[in-house]
Amino acid sequence: MQQDLKLSSNTAKLHQMFGPKLYGDKYSFISEMCQNAVDSHRAAKQTKPVLVGLKRKINTKGNVPWTFYVKDEGLSFKDPDDFIAKVCTLLESGKSSNKTNDENCEMGEHGIGSISASAFQPVWQYDVVTPTGEYFFCIFRWIEGRGLTYDMSPVEKTTDTKSVTFSLEFEGVHFPYLVDAMKRKLCYFKDIQFEFDAHAQSNDRSLLVLNSFFKIDQAKDFQVSTLSKFHGMHVCLDQYSYDIKWDLLGMPAIPLNIGLRFGLGDGLKADITRENLVHHDDYKNIVMKKIRDVATWFIEKYNTGIPAEFENIELIHREMNKVKVVSIGSLNFNIDYLANLSHTPVKP
Numbered sequence: 001m002q003q004d005l006k007l008s009s010n011t012a013k014l015h016q017m018f019g020p021k022l023y024g025d026k027y028s029f030i031s032e033m034c035q036n037a038v039d040s041h042r043a044a045k046q047t048k049p050v051l052v053g054l055k056r057k058i059n060t061k062g063n064v065p066w067t068f069y070v071k072d073e074g075l076s077f078k079d080p081d082d083f084i085a086k087v088c089t090l091l092e093s094g095k096s097s098n099k100t101n102d103e104n105c106e107m108g109e110h111g112i113g114s115i116s117a118s119a120f121q122p123v124w125q126y127d128v129v130t131p132t133g134e135y136f137f138c139i140f141r142w143i144e145g146r147g148l149t150y151d152m153s154p155v156e157k158t159t160d161t162k163s164v165t166f167s168l169e170f171e172g173v174h175f176p177y178l179v180d181a182m183k184r185k186l187c188y189f190k191d192i193q194f195e196f197d198a199h200a201q202s203n204d205r206s207l208l209v210l211n212s213f214f215k216i217d218q219a220k221d222f223q224v225s226t227l228s229k230f231h232g233m234h235v236c237l238d239q240y241s242y243d244i245k246w247d248l249l250g251m252p253a254i255p256l257n258i259g260l261r262f263g264l265g266d267g268l269k270a271d272i273t274r275e276n277l278v279h280h281d282d283y284k285n286i287v288m289k290k291i292r293d294v295a296t297w298f299i300e301k302y303n304t305g306i307p308a309e310f311e312n313i314e315l316i317h318r319e320m321n322k323v324k325v326v327s328i329g330s331l332n333f334n335i336d337y338l339a340n341l342s343h344t345p346v347k348p
Contacts, residue, residue, distance in 0.1 A: 021119075022115075022116075022118075022119070022273060023116050023118075023119035023273050023275065024273070024275055025119070025275055026119040026120045027120065027177075027178070027181035027184075027185060028116050028119065028185075028273060028274075028275055029116040029117040029119065029120055029124075029168075030052075030068075030178075030181055030182055030185045030186065031185040031186065031189070031239075031240060031274070032113040032114075032116040032274065033070040033113070033114075033116070033117070033166045034050060034052055034070055034185075034186060034189055034192060034239075035113065035189075035239065035240075035274075036072075036113050036114065036166075037050040037070050037071070037072035037074065037164070037166075038050055038072075038189065038191050038192070038239065039074075040072045040074025040075050040076075040164065041072055041073070041074040041191060042074075043074060043075050044073075044074040044075045046072075046073055046074045048073055049191055049192050049193035050070060050071070050072045050189075050191060050192045050193070051069075051070070051071040051072075051192075051193055051195050052069075052070050052182065052186065052192050052193070052194055052195065053068070053069050053070075053071075053194065053195030053196060053197075053200075054066060054067070054068055054069075054175075054178070054179070054195075054196050054197070054200040054207075055067050055069070055196075055197040055199065055200065056197060056199035056200065064172070065169040065170065065171060065172075066169065066170050066171070066172060066174075066175060066178075066200075067167050067168070067169050067170075068167065068168055068170065068178060069165055069166060069167040070165070070166045070167075071163055071164070071165040071166075072163065072164055072165075073161060073162060073163045074164070076128060076129065076130055076131055076162040076163060076164055077128055077130060077164070078130060078131070078132075079130060079134070079155070080136055080138075080152050080155065083126070083128060083136075083138060083152075084150075084152070087114045087126065087138070088114075088138070088150050090115070090148075113274075114126075114140075115140070115148055116273070117140070117166075117168055118140075118142040118148065120168070120170070121168060121169075121170060122141055122142040122143070123139065123140070123141050123142075123168065123169075124139075124140050124166065124167065124168040125137055125138065125139050125140070125166070125167050125168065126138045126140075126164060126165065126166055126167075127163075127164070127165040127167070128163075128164050128165075129158055129160045129161065129162050129163045129164075130162060131162045133157060133158055133159065133160075134155050134156065134157060134158065135155070135156045135157070135158040135160065136152065136153050136154065136155045136156070137152075137153045138150050138151065138152050138153070139151045175200075175203060175204075176204070179204055179207070182194075183210075183227045183229070184227075184229050186227070186239075187216075187225040187227035187228045187229070187241065188216060188223060188225055188228070188236050188239045188240070188241055188259060189239045190216050190218075190239070191239075193211060194207070194210050194211050194214070196210070213226055213227075214226060214227055215329060215330075217328050217329050217331075218261065219261075219297060220261070221260065221261055221290055221293045221294050221297060222258050222259060222260055222261055222290075222294045222297070223236060223258075223259045223261050224257065224258055224259065224328055224329070224331050225259070226329070226330065226331070228241070228257050228259065230243075230257050230259070231255065231257070232244070232253045232254055232255045232256065232257070233253070233254040233255075233256050233257075233258050233259075233260065233291070233294075234257075234258075234259055234260070235259070235260050235262060235268065235277065235287065236259035236260060236261050236262065237262050237264070237268050237270060237277065238262075238263070238264055240270065240274055241259055242270075242276065242277045244260075244287060245279055245283070248279060248283060248284055249284055249287060249288060249291075250284075254291070254337050254338070255337060256333050256334070256337055256338070257331070258294065258333065260287065260290045260291065260294060261290075262286075262290070266286065267282055267286050268283070268286060268287075291341055292341050292342070292343060294338070295338035295339075295341035295342040295343075296342045296343045296344050298326050298333065298335045298338050298342070299335060299338060299339065299342040299344045299345070299346050300342075300344050301326050302324055302325075302326050302335050302346065302347070303344065303346065303347045323336075324336055324339075324346065
């Protein structure tokens with residue numbers, strides 16, 4: 001008779017497990033915090049974008065740390081007790097485990113995203129303005145040998161609009177790597193807006209135009225992003241992106257920077273940290289069907305001509321390069337890699 005293993009009552013051991021070692025990528029907190037903020041906006045039907053930013057400030061010690069922050073104006077929290085129940089309690093989540101393909105469906109469910117920052121550095125903070133005009137903050141710390149702790153401030157009255165801001169400070173040596181991770185982790189987060197102060201923009205001039213450069217084009221079964229750094233076709237589960245396990249599909253990688261779109265109800269599932277997909281028995285069939293549908297879309301688009309706004313680009317490529325190309329926005333895709341996978345043959 002099968003029985004579940006018993007859990008130790010030693011919570012200190014559990015705290016050690018749910019600390020920095022849980023996440024394999026120390027920058028996972030970027031997407032985790034943004035996803036929590038987006039989920040809050042979705043639940044509140046908030047149409048404003050989530051703000052994701054970098055700024056610099058001089059503190060009383062005289063050094064100049066950077067601050068990474070994510071600010072949302074979604075549901076917020078009723079009071080400190082509500083915050084403790086939903087953020088300070090491991091494995092507790094206010095989000096449903098029933099997932100659908102509705103774009104307003106909240107992705108989270110495991111109740112650990114709020115501690116993902118521990119993999120990057122040991123101190124981070126939430127500033128909360130409640131719907132009733134009260135303000136409090138909570139400082140989280142990872143302490144070696146003890147685990148995760150939090151320190152809640154007293155509640156104060158405020159005239160600020162309800163919001164939740166996650167923030168952490170970091171030293172300048174991490175700046176270029178964090179900027180790169182922001183672009184990589186958030187390349188398919190369509191409900192965000194980047195915000196950089198003058199110090200950040202002077203350190204990286206590309207940040208001056210990042211919001212105008214950042215563009216996501218979506219079709220039913222795929223999407224492309226100007227920030228995507230993938231070298232080949234990949235999987236997008238809601239706003240998260242993952243490499244495809246081509247060995248499980250039994251075929252070579254397709255070298256096109258295209259994200260296959262999957263909703264939360266399509267059968268694919270991420271692990272508890274959302275860093276990796278679970279490669280279950282249906283993974284191959286689900287992904288292969290999507291690849292064939294996307295290949296067919298591109299071949300049919302090539303055969304029948306693409307929308308008028310891209311027509312001149314298409315003619316130029318056909319005539320000058322003699323390459324079978326479909327262009328989406330500023331991105332061009334050679335459909336030769338998809339011809340054998342399409343349900344529709346390519347016109348000569």
